[in-house]
Amino acid sequence: MEYFAGLDISMEETHVCVVDREGTVFHEGKTASMPEAIATLLAKAPACQRIVFETGRMAPMLYHGLTALGLPVVCIESRQAYQALKSLATHKTDRNDARGLAQLARTGFFKPVHVKSLPAHAIRALIIARKKLVGQRVMLENQIRGLAVVFGVRLPRALSAAFIDQALRASKGINGLSAAMEGLITARTAVLSAVAAIDADIKKMARVSGACRRLMTIPGVGQLTALAFTAAVDDPERFRRSRDIGAYLGLVPRRYQSGEVDYIGSISKCGDRRMRTLLYEAANVMLTRYKGPLKLKDWALALARRSTMRKARIALARRLAIIMHAMLRHGTEFKAA
Incomplete structure (x- = not known):
């Protein structure tokens, strides 16, 4: 007899x-959300x-932890699971959701997703932290400008020593x-120091x-873009064709087709x-x-002359993703030629 969980x-x-x-339900229970505890219950x-x-949020840790314990785990797309679970039970409870997922495991009606490695998630966390800190820096600078302009002081847009000096003089007394x-x-100042520390780590990791060094040979691709792309792809072999990376990153047009209706919209x-x-x-x-x-640049500029510069940038971004995956x-x- 085969069993599914x-x-x-x-x-x-x-x-x-x-x-x-x-x-038929054979066994049910609940335990702590840790790989060892789940494995003990499944035993x-x-x-x-x-x-x-x-x-x-817990999927990467549990997937890699349970895989290391020798369990045949599969992580599935949550949006698909949500639609399926709505039709399997009238009431949404944790117990009913577990039962519904077990039925999906039994029938095979699911779409498995690739769970990135923990080092890739660590790089992604570093990049997200940098983005949040840069956003906080911009917010603080805009707040400083807003306070100063009330008193008739217009601070420079450039991030220079004059920005701080004028802000202090405007508020003196x-x-x-x-x-x-x-x-x-x-x-x-504290946020700038944190951003500088993260930039130093990114530079070291890219070096x-x-x-990353190969990707940085492409004009316009720097350390942050190269490092983020390697973390986003994680395993290049999971894409059968390089052009599939455009759809994975949402850089292909959205399409809706039903009967006589066939609509192609903006990128997904x-x-x-x-x-x-x-x-x-x-x-x-x-x-x-x-x-x-x-x-590559000439191709994009020719596209911009036929359409718009915005569409040319999107098309070039998609082409860059394909080239980077192939690399x-x-x-x-x-190769520039």
Whole structure:
């Protein structure tokens, strides 16, 4: 007899359900959301052919932990699971969700997703932290400008020493404003130090990575873009064709077809939003700042003359993603000709 299991995971507890080939519930329980605890609970039932759970914040840790313990775990797309679970039970409870996931594991009606390695998630965390800190820096600077302009002082847009000097002079001798300015400037200095520390780590990681050094031979691709792309792809072999990376990053047109209706819209914007932004910025740099001869740039400029510059940037970003994936997969460098 074959058995299948479904795991409904939360931060503290995981509900487990084991069913047989006929769909009859064989074993149920709940335990702590840790790989060892889940494995111990599953050991009380016969060995399962497939163990299914949804994507989420706990998915990477549990997937790699349970895989290391020798369990046949599969992580599935949460949006598909949500639609399926709505039709399997009237009431949404953790117990019913675990039962529904077990039924999906039994029938095979699911879409498995690739769970990135923990080092790739660590790089992604570093990039996200940098983005949040840069956003905080911009917010603090805008707040400083907003406070100063009330008193008729327009601070420079450039991030220079004059920015701080004028901000302090504007608030000097004004009770309340002086303390507010000093507090905001102190916070901005701390954020700038944190961003500089993260940039140093990114530079070090990109320098020791052969894959990142190869990607940085592409005009417009810097350390941050190269490192983010290697983390987003993780395993180049999981894409059968390099052009599939465009759909994975949401850089292909969205399409809706039903009967006589066949609508092609803007890009789907699914996948890693930050990676999509970095590729767009790299394409813009190649089009506006790179002065050397480059067939890829000429192709994009010709597209811009037929359509718009925005569409040319998107198309070039998609082409860059395809080229970068091929470089990672085959270990080659960029050829400008």
